[in-house]
Structure formats: C-alpha cells, structure tokens
Amino acid sequence: MALKTGERYRCPDENCGCEIEVAKGAPPTCEGNQSPRCCCGKEMQKVG
Numbered sequence: 001m002a003l004k005t006g007e008r009y010r011c012p013d014e015n016c017g018c019e020i021e022v023a024k025g026a027p028p029t030c031e032g033n034q035s036p037r038c039c040c041g042k043e044m045q046k047v048g
C-alpha cells in the first residue's frame, strides 16, 4: 500500500487530530507498506 497522491491520513489520537494529505505519491515501484507517523508518535490512519 504505497502512498498515493491525494490520500489523507489522520492521527488516531483525539487530543492531537493532525491530518495530512499526500501532495505527491510514491512511484509504482515502491513496495513499502508503512503508514506515515504523526509527530506525536502515533501511526496515522487513512481517512475514508
């Protein structure tokens, strides 16, 4: 699950709530599957 352009990720911590949008996705050759991590340390979850 590589990052795709336009995807949104949100921090699961209610006291944080940081949300990001991917401005430029990873190339199709990217085989990684890690979710982005918030500055507070939590793994961010895809929105929608």
Ligand SMILES: [Zn+2]
Binding pocket: 011, 012, 013, 016, 017, 018, 038, 039, 040, 041, 042
């Ligand atoms: Zn956070």
